[in-house]
Amino acid sequence: MDGVLYNYVSLLFVLFICSYIVKTITKKLFSYRTGVRVQHPPSPPALPIIGHLHLLVGSSFSKTIHSLATRHGPVLQLYMGASTCILVSSADFAKEILKTQELNFVSRPEFAYSNYSIYFGSDFTFAPYGTHWRFLKKLCMTRLLSTSQLNQFIPIREQEIMKLLEYLISVSREEESCDLGTPLTTLMNNVICRTAMSTSLSDNNTDEAKKIKELVEEMQVAGEMLCVGDILGPLGKFDLLGYGRKLKKAIGKFDQLVENIMKKHEDQNETGEIRSGQGKDLMDVLLETSNDPSAEVKLTRKDVKAFFLDLFFAGTNTSSVAMKWAIAELINHPQVYKKLRQEIQSVVGHSRLIKESDVQNLPYLQAVVKETLRLHPPTITTIRQSSEDCKINGFYLMAKSRVIINLYSIMRDPSNWNNPDEFIPERFMANSDDLNSNLDFMEMKGQNFDYLPFGSGRRACPGASLALTMIHATVGALVQCFDWKVKDGELVDMREASGFGISMEMANPLVCYPVTKFNPFKKVTDAVDGAAGMSTTKQNHDCKNQEIKSN
Numbered sequence: 001m002d003g004v005l006y007n008y009v010s011l012l013f014v015l016f017i018c019s020y021i022v023k024t025i026t027k028k029l030f031s032y033r034t035g036v037r038v039q040h041p042p043s044p045p046a047l048p049i050i051g052h053l054h055l056l057v058g059s060s061f062s063k064t065i066h067s068l069a070t071r072h073g074p075v076l077q078l079y080m081g082a083s084t085c086i087l088v089s090s091a092d093f094a095k096e097i098l099k100t101q102e103l104n105f106v107s108r109p110e111f112a113y114s115n116y117s118i119y120f121g122s123d124f125t126f127a128p129y130g131t132h133w134r135f136l137k138k139l140c141m142t143r144l145l146s147t148s149q150l151n152q153f154i155p156i157r158e159q160e161i162m163k164l165l166e167y168l169i170s171v172s173r174e175e176e177s178c179d180l181g182t183p184l185t186t187l188m189n190n191v192i193c194r195t196a197m198s199t200s201l202s203d204n205n206t207d208e209a210k211k212i213k214e215l216v217e218e219m220q221v222a223g224e225m226l227c228v229g230d231i232l233g234p235l236g237k238f239d240l241l242g243y244g245r246k247l248k249k250a251i252g253k254f255d256q257l258v259e260n261i262m263k264k265h266e267d268q269n270e271t272g273e274i275r276s277g278q279g280k281d282l283m284d285v286l287l288e289t290s291n292d293p294s295a296e297v298k299l300t301r302k303d304v305k306a307f308f309l310d311l312f313f314a315g316t317n318t319s320s321v322a323m324k325w326a327i328a329e330l331i332n333h334p335q336v337y338k339k340l341r342q343e344i345q346s347v348v349g350h351s352r353l354i355k356e357s358d359v360q361n362l363p364y365l366q367a368v369v370k371e372t373l374r375l376h377p378p379t380i381t382t383i384r385q386s387s388e389d390c391k392i393n394g395f396y397l398m399a400k401s402r403v404i405i406n407l408y409s410i411m412r413d414p415s416n417w418n419n420p421d422e423f424i425p426e427r428f429m430a431n432s433d434d435l436n437s438n439l440d441f442m443e444m445k446g447q448n449f450d451y452l453p454f455g456s457g458r459r460a461c462p463g464a465s466l467a468l469t470m471i472h473a474t475v476g477a478l479v480q481c482f483d484w485k486v487k488d489g490e491l492v493d494m495r496e497a498s499g500f501g502i503s504m505e506m507a508n509p510l511v512c513y514p515v516t517k518f519n520p521f522k523k524v525t526d527a528v529d530g531a532a533g534m535s536t537t538k539q540n541h542d543c544k545n546q547e548i549k550s551n
């Protein structure tokens with residue numbers, strides 16, 4: 001048995017070396033055949049076979065690519081086993097790719113992931129730039145995630161934020177701590193589940209949303225591992241670690257679950273039964289579109305389900321992670337916290353909870369959110385693929401080159417940002433002397449290439465408005481309603497998690513103690529209860545000096 005295994009591993013190793021050699025020779029031949037000396041992007045010294053893989057192993061992916069960019073420059077060609085990519089880390093190069101040559105870079109590459117997805121060919125995020133993607137994008141911008149559709153869901157978002165506050169007030173009453181990441185992920189999961197298909201984690205009749213959350217988490221882990229497995233080139237197809245099988249199984253279960261929800265919607269629409277909740281959800285809009293004989297593209301059931309999977313993948317963790325980083329920074333910067341609380345109180349008063357419509361009058365809250373997304377972009381990189389041979393700023397790129405745009409480094413570039421590693425929301429206030437003050441909302445969506453938390457151009461994030469609405473309202477409410485303490489008076493550990501996850505997670509859970517300062521469930525007269533009536537002994541014992549000073 002051992003002998004068989006040995007032969008099998010040896011065969012894989014030989015195949016791996018062969019694919020590496022073939023790749024290197026092809027590249028050399030190409031330069032020779034074209035007869036012109038082409039200038040490829042520079043490349044740090046590489047090791048045989050593994051290329052630059054050893055340089056990518058570090059404390060966190062963001063820090064590793066940031067250090068590569070700082071040491072070796074804004075454009076780099078990296079070899080990772082059988083896979084090659086171009087790492088772009090400056091606003092100039094990003095502009096060239098995302099704007100000047102946008103049409104050449106408007107598609108994304110295919111990963112080994114797609115071999116195991118029943119939704120291959122139906123999904124949105126990795127769809128090539130073509131009729132299917134264009135149709136879904138238009139649908140997103142005009143109906144699914146449009147301002148009018150989002151306005152229709154204000155009550156859902158308000159209810160979900162109230163549920164979060166209710167939970168935190170009960171934690172505060174018990175003088176307990178909580179890992180804030182968990183209720184924030186539940187909040188975003190509920191908002192997206194209810195908006196998309198009228199189901200939520202706290203719906204007593206169903207645990208659909210809970211199952212969706214678990215399945216999406218499973219798929220995320222398996223999907224990330226399969227993307228990393230691309231370094232094995234053709235060997236990735238052997239699914240040696242079994243992540244392909246895991247992914248397939250989880251997608252199968254997700255498909256069944258969403259199919260059932262879809263059938264329920266169809267039955268209700270047929271009988272005219274009114275669902276509890278507000279108006280049409282995204283599933284209704286998609287079913288309507290798929291039944292529309294005059295629609296430009298005939299959406300299949302598979303297309304609809306694949307679209308929902310993309311929403312959960314792209315929308316849930318990204319936003320909740322951003323809220324978590326914002327609160328962590330605020331805990332570590334009590335002066336910023338105090339100033340933000342004062343702004344909210346002066347605009348909103350002391351008798352009601354902050355609303356989404358207040359945000360336009362809260363420039364400091366907007367600055368805190370912008371600064372959080374700059375310093376801790378939930379999506380560290382975005383990936384594109386060239387469709388034709390091209391030159392970017394003098395460097396030659398072959399068709400099908402994978403380009404990783406290093407959003408993290410671009411937003412920490414010292415030539416564009418003063419003290420780039422520090423949390424300074426004031427840089428986004430009017431009259432700041434920072435190089436990027438006065439960034440307006442449109443610029444947040446990719447018109448300023450120094451600041452790209454949501455990417456840029458046709459392929460930019462279609463969920464940016466929903467994400468920003470939720471982050472502002474939630475962070476605002478958490479600051480208005482609570483003081484936050486951390487165990488033993490320490491600062492929050494701001495290290496980033498290791499791994500290649502879709503969202504840039506914190507290395508450790510954000511465990512903190514909420515102390516109620518404003519209770520929106522109480523009558524106006526006694527709503528501002530501070531920590532009054534609450535024994536401070538336990539919190540003082542555990543949290544020592546880290547109290548956020550409020551007025």
Ligand code: HEM
Nearest residue numbers: 125314315318319379382453454455456459460461463467
């Ligand atoms: C703070 C939260 C979020 C951040 C930082 C973020 C960031 C991004 C980035 C950087 C991209 C790639 C853009 C590019 O290639 O130029 C992207 C794509 C995408 N995002 Fe978001 N996102 C967030 C929330 C959301 C939400 C709430 C949704 C949906 C409800 C969403 C749906 C998508 C989709 C579907 C894509 C793929 C678009 C395409 O390929 O055409 N995102 N996002």
